[in-house]
Every structure is written in C-alpha cells, then in structure tokens.
Amino acid sequence: MYSESNDLAALERFFEKLALLPKPEPLTPNLFSVAGPGQNENRLSDLMAFFMGGYPGAPHWLAKAVLHALVRKERFDHDHLQQVDWEAVTTEREAGSWNVESESIKRLDLLVSGNNFVLGIEHKVWASATNNPFYAYDDLLKSYEVNIYKCVLCPDDSKEGVQAPATNAGWPTLSYSEVLVSAYELYGKDVAPSDQTKWQIFYQELLQHLTSIAHPTEEKTMTKVELNFSLKHFNDLYEASQRLEQFEQELMAEGKSHIAAALQIATSDIHTKKKPEIWSEETRVWRFFPSAWSNTGASQICLVYYPSSESEGDESIGFEVRAYLESQVSSDPWLKKIERAFLKVTPVTKHPDCTWYREGHGNDTWPETAGRWLALSAWPREYTKTGAMKALGDLAKWVDEHAFETETNIADS
Template sequence: MNSAAPKFQEEYSATERHPSGERMNLEALEKMLAKIKSLPHFVETEPTLFSLGGRGYFENPTTDILAFFLDPAAHHKLGDLALSALLDCLRHDLHEPVLDNTSLCTPPEREVSTATGSRIDLFLESDDWIMVLENKIYHHQNNPFESYRRFANERAGTSNKQPLLVVLSPDGSAPVGWHGIGYPQLIELLSSKLSQAFISQPLNKWHILLREFLLHLESLMNTPKVADKTEAFVLDNLNKIQQALELKNSVVKSLQQDCRKYLTQQFDGKEVGTQLNHWHGYPALRFGFGNWQTDSDVVLFLDARAGNQFAVNYYACQLTTPALRQAAIKLLSNEGCTEYWDESRGTVIGFKAPLSAVDRDSLFRAVRDKLALMDVFEAYRSTL
C-alpha cells in the first residue's frame, strides 16, 4: 500500500470535525455506544404470510379470512374448529345449550346491510341462533350498535332463534347488551384446538395458513413497544446520535475514496469505478474496472451483524452459457472463497471470501486480489 495514504487509526484517532463545526470527542462517543448497548432493544415481530401483504392489518381482509375459517363447510376441511372456538369463548358469558350447535344454515355473510344502511361485519346463522359479529382489530368502537341490534332481532323474528350480539376486540370490551370476546382469548382457544388437529388429522396447507393467521393476529394484539428507558435516551441524545451517524458516513466515504485511489495506483492508472450501497443497513463498497463489458464487480461488505464478519463478495455476471458458468466457478471459487451461489436465474454467480483482519491495509489488499482475479475472468470471457 502507498505510504502516503493515511492510516485509519491515525486519521480518526482523536476527534472528527462535525459539519456544523462542533468537534466530536471519541471518548464520549464510546461511552454513548456502551450506554446504547446496555439499553433494552426493540425486538421485531417475526413476519407471517399475512403481515407481508400491504393490506394485511386492515379489518376487512382480516374479517374475510376469519369468515372463511368460521365456515365449517368451507374448503379448509377443518370443520367447525374455528366456530367451536368462538362459541367456547361465548360460553364464559352464556350457559345455553343452544351454543352446542356448530352447524351453519348458510356460509357466513360479510358486510350485511341493515335498514338504516349500516353494514355488519359478519353475520352467522344456525338452526338455533343468529350472530351479529363486529370485528374490531383496534380499540376504537363507534359503530351504530343499536341498528345492528334491531337487525338481529328482526332476523330472529318468529323463528325462536337466539340472537347473539358479539364484539371481537383486542381487550374484549363491548357496549352494554353485547358480548365481548378478546382476541387473546380466541387465539388461545383456537391455537389449542389447532394443536390437537395437527395430531389427529392429516397435515394440509390450511393447518399452516390458519396457524400463520393466528400468529398474525397475535402480532397485531401485541405490537412490540420500545422500552421507555430506550425511548428517553434516544430523544435526549438525538444530536449526539446524529453526529455519530455522520461520523460513520464520513469514515465509510473516506474509506471508499482511498480504496479507489489505492486500486488505481495498484493497477497502473486503470479506470476503477465505485459505488456505495447498503446491505442489511451496512456499507457495501462496489468496485469494478471501466473496461469490463459486464456488470461484474467486487464488493467490500462491511458486515457487522451479530455473528457475521467483513467479507469480499464478488459477482460474475451475464453468464449466458453453461461453459461460461463452469469457467467462472473453476477460476473464482478458490483463493479464500468459502461459498458461492446463483442469482438472477443462474446468469450471475456470487462468491464470498470472509476477512479475518479488518485493518485498512488488509481490506484494500483483499479487494485488490479479487479485482485482479475477476479481471482475469473478464479477459478470458472476451476470447470466447
């Protein structure tokens, strides 16, 4: 490495000039980082198939799915598993044998209109009872419940069917005269019944989808919250945290620029292109020669995720023939490479070489070596 290039330790050993003119004391920064490490951290909820959808948290799609599983005759082949769980919740308030009936006359009805034009979320009817169910994913309840009550009484009519007025909500709250079911209660009962179904019935996709739906509902009811202590610390130290982020950005930018200069010198002035990306929130410094006719490049990935380490990833692109793929694997999968993989339907192969040393000299040399190796492959490609 050229001795004129500043050392990482020397360049940032004492203080760094903040854009505002303030000086950032690294000792204070280290203390702040130690404090951050000791704070309770936000834990993300594991995503489900339903949470990945853009509308998965709205009440209408959730009620649609709930209606499907509440129908014993639907294609899920789970019978009355969901409906019996719902009725079990009601039995805590009602002790009527009428609730033993888990057969429906018709499939559950959605968005049923009342005489006043109001829309009921879900309407169910058996030979013994009718149920008006309002589904409230969130706590706010401002529905025209009296209109719903009149509708239920009218539908019951002279059939001697018992009207059941039910609100399904996070905490089980409901207006006077209505039966409240808390989502946690329903999730617990339904999960228990589903566990038994896993054991007693052949596994099918609907077992999995219902489990995903329950996990999704559970995540909606238990939205992770940042600890008060963590929140207060961040708000009190926003300026320092911003300075730390800007310091990080300036270091990464300097590292990128100096690496490019180093590579240009090492390859006798050959044009080196570079680009800064971020993978999983961490810097990925891309380098490649300007005379390459493909998108192949070498990436210095400063991967600081727990359990990971810095690495040089390098990508052979536009692999249009089996022979070219085999040539890439043969040439590029050595020299410290620990793994390789396909991307873009096999037209790209990525290679990874983890780095044991993270000082500036070692990082630059690792990029240089892979860039030289990739250049050999690109030159070979041009002869085919």
C-alpha cells in the same frame, strides 16, 4: 472552542453507556402469527368460526365475546343475550343464498345462529368493503325469521373503504379491540374453568394474534428503558448516525482508490451507488462497477461488511470481498473457466503470497440468475479494514486480468 477530539471522547462515553443497556428479552412468538393464518382473511375467518362453535364439540367462546361486544354498542338486545342457549349456537362459514338480481350466489363470511337469533358477520382484515353485496346478505338473514343482527368485524385501523360502505348499508362495524375486551372479561368465567384445556391454549393464542393485528401501528419496538435512554441521548444518537454515514462513505472512497490503483484507472471510471446496499439487518455492501467491465453487463467487485468481534485489529467490523461476473447466456464456458481458475489460485487457508483466501467447503463460488452470473467469494488474509482493502484491490486486478484483458484472458490460454 470546538474540538474534534472532545466530540469523539464524548461519543465514546455515550457508547459505553449504550453498552450497559440491558438486552431486551426476545418476544414470545405467537403460533398463529408465525405459522398460522397470519392476516389472511379467509384462514383467519376459518379459525374464528371454530371458536364460535363452527364444529361439533368446538367451544363457543368467541361467539359469546362478539355478542357481548355488540350489546356494549347497543347493537344486540340484552334480553335476547340472556335467553341464548349456547349449546345450540352454531357458526357457518361462507353462508350463501341465490341472489335473483345478480343471478349468482352471494356468500357471507360468518353466520352465527342460535335458538332465538341470527348474526351475520362480514369479516374484513385489510380488504375494502366497497363491492360487498350487503343487500344480498340482508336477504339471507331475513330468511331465518328470528331476531336479526349484523356487523362488519375488522381491525381497529380499518380504512374508510370498510367504514363508509358498511355504514351506508346499515351494517355497524365492530373492531377487534371491542371483541377482545369482552373476550378477556369472559375468560375467567367461561374459558378458565373449562376442561377443554387444549382449546384454552389455542384460544389464548388467537386472542393475542388478534391483538397484534388490532393495533399494528402501536406495536412497540423498544422497551421503556430503551425509549427513555434514546430520548435523553437523542443528540448523541444523531451524531453517531452521522458518523456511521461518514464512515461508510470513507469505505466507499477508499475502496474506489484501491480498485483504481490496482486497475490503473481513474476513480471516476468506477461507478457506485450513493449509499451502500443493505443485505440484512447487519450486513451491508458497496458494489463497485469498473466502466471497462461494462461490456459484459453488470460485472462488479464488492466489499461486504458487518459487525464482528473477530477482527485482528482494534476493530469491531468484519469484511468479505466478492466479485460478480455476468454473461448474456446461461452456463457460459467463459464463466466456468474463470471459476476453475479462481478455485485453483485461491488458497483454502491463509497464505503469505495471496491477500485473500477461501473457506474450501463448497461455498466459495456459485451461479445466480439461471446460470448467467458467477459469484466469487473470499476473505481478507488480514482480517482488518486495511487487509480488506488490499484484498479488494488485488481481487479486482485478478478478475480484470483473467476476465477482461484479452491478451491474458484465460479463454485464450
């Protein structure tokens, strides 16, 4: 026999188990992912060129990894690899030559040259290769009169817009993962023993950064423990998500009722969206638009909510109430008068005569959208859901009286 209380008790036991899950360790940030080239093709090519011997004194580690990866694919001769003088290897960025057919200079992303070879690399992160002049790149490589090799370097998940044009032009593709396999195999032999300790650290960061780009669809968002827990308790998770949706709809309905009662209008005269707006990972907001306010644009009253351990009741949710007033002109005196009145009437500490209060540190009001909007922010005096609803209705009434009722409008006072 179905019992709502039994369902809720089971859900509460699930939450108790959920609370026992160990918190995941924060991910170690990667320098090049956070503050470096990211996935910018040109900047990433610059960084690759450096580790391909692109500057005097720079290491050749990445160039060696690329050549070894091409040997694995039978796209570079093994005997030629054994004869490479690595100290003579250099890499040029944007190597160009005049193309007679187009009467312009065509540039190749990376050109690696050594004592017995030249390797042309066209680097594609997410851009298409459809319009790349591979014929011009071939002419450039032929001018070197040594053993010629070529490839299109790209992430593993590169699209058909890279694969097809490269294949049609006779340029093999080389994935990041294929290069990374060689790079890590060579690391202990070439990188670890090196006395270039500074470059070792940056090279390792580059390899990790390329790994994150190589398989973006495979990046993990859960630990194995979390994944197994979710698989085991999927039904509970689904029910919890349904309860959350019901709860948010309840907040919307109750908010409408309090605003309607305060303004003495029907709830049908207050418009909202079907779902709350998400401001951040944890913060959500219901926006309420009384139809009587629509003559000034999108003026509204808002209920902001988020997880909080500071509730004064047996709750784990926090609330803020806001109002947004819109004018058709910037720095409207009407908005300035409302702002002054709000700051005057709103106490900076909890007061029994007012259901809301403000911080008092200059963060209670602010302009938005080139001064055409005014935001008013306040906290419920009683920091609970009940207190938030009272504050929401009372703030809506205050805004209505001071901004939209002509007989009490402060512009006339």
